[in-house]
Amino acid sequence: MTNPSPPFFTYFSIKGLLTEARQKLADVSGSAALDAELLLAECLGKSQTYLHTWPEKNVTARQKECFQKLIQKRLEDYPVAYILGKKAFWTLDLRVTTDVLVPRPETELLVETALQKISNTEKPQILDLGTGSGAIALAIASERPDAIVCASDSSQAALKIAEYNARKNGLDAQLRFIQSNWFSNIKPQRFDLIVSNPPYIAPDDPHLQGSIRHEPQLALTAANSGMADIELIIANAPDFLKTNAWIILEHGYDQAKKTQQLFSQHHYKEIESRKDLNNLLRITLACRI
Numbered sequence: 628m629t630n631p632s633p634p635f636f637t638y639f640s641i642k643g644l645l646t647e648a649r650q651k652l653a654d655v656s657g658s659a660a661l662d663a664e665l666l667l668a669e670c671l672g673k674s675q676t677y678l679h680t681w682p683e684k685n686v687t688a689r690q691k692e693c694f695q696k697l698i699q700k701r702l703e704d705y706p707v708a709y710i711l712g713k714k715a716f717w718t719l720d721l722r723v724t725t726d727v728l729v730p731r732p733e734t735e736l737l738v739e740t741a742l743q744k745i746s747n748t749e750k751p752q753i754l755d756l757g758t759g760s761g762a763i764a765l766a767i768a769s770e771r772p773d774a775i776v777c778a779s780d781s782s783q784a785a786l787k788i789a790e791y792n793a794r795k796n797g798l799d800a801q802l803r804f805i806q807s808n809w810f811s812n813i814k815p816q817r818f819d820l821i822v823s824n825p826p827y828i829a830p831d832d833p834h835l836q837g838s839i840r841h842e843p844q845l846a847l848t849a850a851n852s853g854m855a856d857i858e859l860i861i862a863n864a865p866d867f868l869k870t871n872a873w874i875i876l877e878h879g880y881d882q883a884k885k886t887q888q889l890f891s892q893h894h895y896k897e898i899e900s901r902k903d904l905n906n907l908l909r910i911t912l913a914c915r916i
C-alpha cells in the first residue's frame with residue numbers, strides 16, 4: 628500500500644497553519660494544538676514562543692511542505708516524540724526512537740519517590756531495570772551527582788539510546804549500562820534502591836491500539852495479565868537489595884492491589900501504593916526486611 632499524499636494546507640501564515648493542523652489532528656490526538664505547535668516549530672527551527680509571538684508571519688514553501696509531511700505522520704498515529712526524535716522528561720531532553728518507549732510524565736512520580744527514599748543515603752547505588760531511553764536512571768542521576776546508577780535492559784538497541792542520552796546530558800560518569808534479562812546478568816551485589824517501570828500491559832488489552840502500537844512490544848506487554856515481569860522482579864529483588872532498602876515499581880492503574888499482594892507474599896515490609904497526577908495508583912513501593 629502506498630502512503631496517502633500529505634494533507635493540503637491553504638494558509639501560509641503560522642496562525643492559519645496551526646488552525647488547519649489542529650482541525651485535521653482533532654480525530655487522532657487528544658493534544659492536537661500542542662502537537663501542531665511542536666511540529667511547526669520543528670520545521671521552522673524555532674521555539675513555540677516564536678509561533679505565539681509571530682502568528683501573522685508567513686512560512687516558506689519548503690517549511691510548509693515539511694509541516695504537511697510531519698502532520699501526515701501524526702495522522703498515521705506516530706507519536707510526536709518519534710516524529711521529532713526527542714522527548715522532554717524531568718529536566719532532561721532525551722533522544723527517542725522506535726527502539727524505546729516514549730517516557731511518560733506519569734513516570735516522574737517514580738523519580739520523585741525514588742529521590743525521597745535515598746535522601747538520607749550518601750553515594751547511593753541504584754539499579755534501574757528496563758531502562759529504555761534511560762529516563763528514570765538519568766533523572767535520578769541528574770538530581771544526585773553522588774549516585775551511581777546501573778541501568779539495564781534486555782534490548783541492546785534501547786541501551787544504545789540510553790547511553791547516547793547519558794552522554795548528551797553529561798551524566799555518563801554516573802551510569803553503568805548492562806544488557807540483562809532482568810537480574811540474570813546483574814553481578815551479585817546489593818543496591819540501596821531498585822526502580823523499574825517494567826512492561827505491564829496484558830497482550831490482549833484493547834488499549835494497545837492507537838499511537839501506542841508504534842512503540843516496542845517488548846516495552847509494553849507481559850504475560851499473566853501484564854503481571855509476569857512485575858512478579859519476577861519482586862521475587863528476585865531481595866537478593867540484590869540491602870537490608871531496609873527500597874524497591875519502587877510502576878504498574879497499571881488497576882494493578883496496585885495485585886502488586887501489593889506479591890510484595891506481601893515475598894515478605895517485604897512497609898508496602899505502599901501512590902497516586903499519579905491523574906489520581907490513579909500507579910506506583911507501589913516496599914522495603915526489604
Ligand SMILES: C[S@@+](CC[C@H](N)C(=O)[O-])C[C@H]1O[C@@H](n2cnc3c(N)ncnc32)[C@H](O)[C@@H]1O
Binds near residue numbers: 759779809825826827
Ligand atoms: C515500560 S518500558 C520502560 C522504559 C523506561 N524505563 C521508561 O520508564 O520510560 C520497559 C522496558 O523494559 C525492557 N524489558 C522488557 N523485557 C525485559 C527483560 N526481560 N529484561 C530487561 N528489560 C526488559 C524493555 O526493553 C523496555 O525498555
